[in-house]
Amino acid sequence: MATAETTGKRKGKVALAMTREELLAAWRMMLLIRRFEEKAGQLYGMGLIGGFCHLYIGQEAVVVGIQGVLREGDQVITSYRDHGHMLACGMDPKGVMAELTGRIGGYSKGKGGSMHMFSAEKGFYGGHGIVGAQVSLGTGIAFANWYRENGHVCVTYFGEGAANQGQVYESFNLASLWKLPVLYVIENNRYAMGTAVERATPTKDLSQRGAVWGIPGRQVDGMDVLKVREAAEEAIAYVRSGNGPYLMELLTYRFRGHSMSDPAKYRTREEVQRMREERDPIEGARKILLEHYGVGENELRAIEDEVRRIVQEAADFAQASPEPPESELYTDVLVETAA
Amino acid sequence: MATEILMPALSPTMTEGKLARWLKKEGDPIRPGEVIAEIETDKATMEVEAVDEGVLAKIVVPEGTEGVAVNSVIAVLDGPPATPAPKPAAAPEPAPVPAAPAVAKSASTAQPAAAVNPSEATLSAYSGPTAPMTVREALREAMALEMRRDPDVFLMGEEVGQYQGAYKVSQGLLDEFGPKRVLDTPITEHGFTGLAVGAAFAGLKPIVEFMTFNFSMQAIDQIINSAAKTLYMSGGQIRCPIVFRGPNGAAARVAAQHSQCFASWYAHCPGLKVVAPWSSEDAKGLLRAAIRDPNPVIVLENEVMYGQTFPCPTDPEFVLPIGKAKIERPGRDVTIVAFSICVGYAMEAAESLAKEGIEAEVINLRTLRPLDVETIFASVRKTNRIVSVEEGWPYAGIGAEIAARVTEACFDWLDAPPVRVTGEDVPMPYAANLEKLALPNAAKVAAAAKRVLYR
Structure with missing residues (x-):
């Protein structure tokens, strides 16, 4: 899939998928995620972030393209590769970064870490460390929408690795049986940790994994934010109309390792290099902004500066915020009830 | 002929x-x-x-x-x-022994007038009116009352609706509350448990019925990793007001995979509350409290107890506090701590010990997490001796925890080492005689009480 080719085809669709302002906002958000993750990687290297840290670099178009079609009150839930989703949901980069450094200013007061962050206010339900668990949970959040008849949709993200977990299919069955408003999104970044998708399943098209329950599915280029957006509009419209679940498979790629401690022996340097050069979602969107929307370099540079400043402020906050006081050890185990 | x-x-x-x-x-x-x-x-x-x-x-x-x-x-x-x-008409086996041991036991405790039922004095905490009610009816009433009170409460599980409940606990609820609030699920424990936990994150108050707690093991990841831990991992943002309930422990003659006690499994985990009712009063009061609680609560019922009748409070506001034990029978010589069906064995044992001049104090734990250690400690400081009773395995069991806590807090008061009466440390056998050997009973409890009394 050469960039020139797709760009040529895309020309007519640009106006349909996103306006200039929408694409500009999407590009800004993708860039924010990219710079944020680069900074997180840096802080990890400095020993300021511990444990597991799964970066979203390369996959930005997926969450940004989908988030653009959600409404206030819709919910998002995902796995442990969750920093991008949180930023896209509008969560404060400072609170996210401070959680990574395990500080009181973090979204979970430093008690959740990279994989376990939430914002009830922004409709972000985590941040889940058990592969596939969020699929049942997201189906349940959609169940609550159905129960309350509130018209909201829960977007439930999972990787192609999680797509082989049994509870995913238990959830598909229930969601389809009860017509729950859930959009399932498989982020197929080709490698479940070190296992290439073709070594894990004979299925070529994961978007058809819901077919036996009558769940419509669509495979989408996840490196092109416009295509993601266009497909998401169709998918969300289907789900919001009460038809039940819909499954999107986003073909994407992570430019970094599975986590920070990844020897990357399972793919070649050339493969990664080629994807970075040819399919970078941020570069792709930038090109369209410049060539088709007539956005000036200066305007983009101003956004780059703004993003860089936000990320630096987040990093500063994450280092300045104190560790949680020892009294926090025993809080939030249970909701206190009047005796 | x-x-x-x-x-x-x-x-x-x-x-x-x-x-x-x-x-x-x-x-x-x-x-x-x-x-x-x-x-x-x-x-x-x-x-x-x-x-x-x-x-x-x-x-x-x-x-x-x-x-x-x-x-x-x-x-x-x-x-x-x-x-x-001569044969029982529908029973396929000749059945020379009239019934399985557990059935015989439950028969011995099924009579409303039997000694195992709480006397008026033991209901002292609640002084309002009571009426005879089975444990099953008490559980059903608890759910119906709470579902009337709060539209966010719903019941889901296998056969809870049209079938009226595998054990008839949910009988009639579908008729009253409709299919949106009484949901029959396919046989998909992992899936529906995760779904219910997600619904609770979003603010609903699900009651998940496991046909038996044995099947909760299919879903235990969602119970521990999602339901119990998310409040903590979210810094207090995401609550999980959910009830997991169903029969726990040994039924009768259903062998190892269908006869085990999960008390110790769930009570081990911070972020959960665990209750285990014995009587109808317990069942109604604890289940109502569990449904109202903003935390995940495991309600360990017992199939053998479902059909048993006890005086049950009829006050529409009756609810029990989670975390409080009840002294079912006061005594000065030895403390017997039990929960669920084993409270009946303890009461039976106390009755027989009384004939020998031994006054046993029987504590019905009611809640396993948080454990009401104050009531246990106060009793041990009075009697100086303690026996714990449970159906579960001894290793790292509830009795082990009680023995440790009592030893830590009441060492100077103890006149004998704590003794545990537990299920035997084996998978549950099917054979009637072996099954009987594997489970606690009143005689084992009485013998243990005498042991700590050196008699």
């Missing part, structure tokens, strides 16, 4: 039933396999098929009779004496 037709047992734990209808009348010819009567239990309605050929000579128990004991004669058949041994 006359053959007696006996009241059949329709389930491992059935002790009695209602003879709902005779489909044959006296003088009718009967062929093997023909349906001759319908029997109703609190769980189900079943047809009774004839085993032997002959003529229905006499109907001993008229239709409409309630409380017909298993293995009592319900009719007499005149006919060719093809097989000499």
Whole structure:
């Protein structure tokens, strides 16, 4: 899939998928995620972030393209590769970064870490460390929408690795049986940790994994934010109309390792290099902004500066915020009830 | 030659039933396999098929009779004496032993007047009116009351709706609350448990019924990793107000995979509350409290207790506090701590010990997490001796925790090492005699009490 080719085809669709302002906002958000993750990687290297840290670099178009079609009150839930989703949901980069450094200013007061962050206010339900668990949970959040008849949709993200977990299919069955408003999104970044998708399943098209329950599915280029957006509009419209679940498979790629401690022996340097050069979602969107929307370099540079400043402020906050006081050890185990 | 037709047992734990209808009348010819009567239990309605050929000579128990004991004669058949041994009509096995041990035990505690029932004095914490009620009815009423009170409460599980509950606990709820609030799920524990936890994150208050807690193991990741931990991992943002309930522990003659106690498994985990009702009062008060609690609560019921009748508070506001034990029987010589079905064994043991001049204090724990250690400690400081009773395995069990806590806090008061009465440290055997050996009973509890008294 050469960039020139797709760009040529895309020309007519640009106006349909996103306006200039929408694409500009999407590009800004993708860039924010990219710079944020680069900074997180840096802080990890400095020993300021511990444990597991799964970066979203390369996959930005997926969450940004989908988030653009959600409404206030819709919910998002995902796995442990969750920093991008949180930023896209509008969560404060400072609170996210401070959680990574395990500080009181973090979204979970430093008690959740990279994989376990939430914002009830922004409709972000985590941040889940058990592969596939969020699929049942997201189906349940959609169940609550159905129960309350509130018209909201829960977007439930999972990787192609999680797509082989049994509870995913238990959830598909229930969601389809009860017509729950859930959009399932498989982020197929080709490698479940070190296992290439073709070594894990004979299925070529994961978007058809819901077919036996009558769940419509669509495979989408996840490196092109416009295509993601266009497909998401169709998918969300289907789900919001009460038809039940819909499954999107986003073909994407992570430019970094599975986590920070990844020897990357399972793919070649050339493969990664080629994807970075040819399919970078941020570069792709930038090109369209410049060539088709007539956005000036200066305007983009101003956004780059703004993003860089936000990320630096987040990093500063994450280092300045104190560790949680020892009294926090025993809080939030249970909701206190009047005796 | 006359053959007696006996009241059949329709389930491992059935002790009695209602003879709902005779489909044959006296003088009718009967062929093997023909349906001759319908029997109703609190769980189900079943047809009774004839085993032997002959003529229905006499109907001993008229239709409409309630409380017909298993293995009592319900009719007499005149006919060719093809097989000499009289058989219960629908029971496939000859059943020389009238019933499984657990059934026998439950029969001994099923009478409302039996000594195991709480006396008026032991209900002192609640002084309002009571009415006799089975544990099953008490659980059902707790759910119905809370569902009327709060539209966010709903019930989901296998066979909870149209089938009216595998054990009839949810009988009638579908009719009152409709299919949106009483949801039949497919057999998909991992999936529906995760779904319910997600719904609770979003603010609903699900009651998840496991047909038995054995099946909760399919879903234990969602219970521990999602339900119990998310409040902490979210810094207090995401609550999980959910109830997991269903029968726990040994039923009768269902062997290892269907007979085990999960008390220690769940009580181990911070972020959960765990309650285990014994009486109808416990069942109603604890389940209502569990549904109202903003945290995930495990409610460990017991199938053998479902049909047992106790005086149950009728005050519409009656609810019990989670985390408080109840002294079911005061005494000064030895403390016996138990929960769920084992409270009955402890009460029975206390009764027999009393005849020997030993006054046992029986503590019904009611809640396993958080554990009401204050009540236990106060009792041990009075009696100086303690026996714990549970159906679960001894290793890292509830009794082990109680022994450790008592030793830590009451070491100077103890006149004997704490003793645990537990299920044996083996998977549950099927054979009736081995199963009996594997489980606690009143005699084992009484023997343990004497041991700590050096008698």
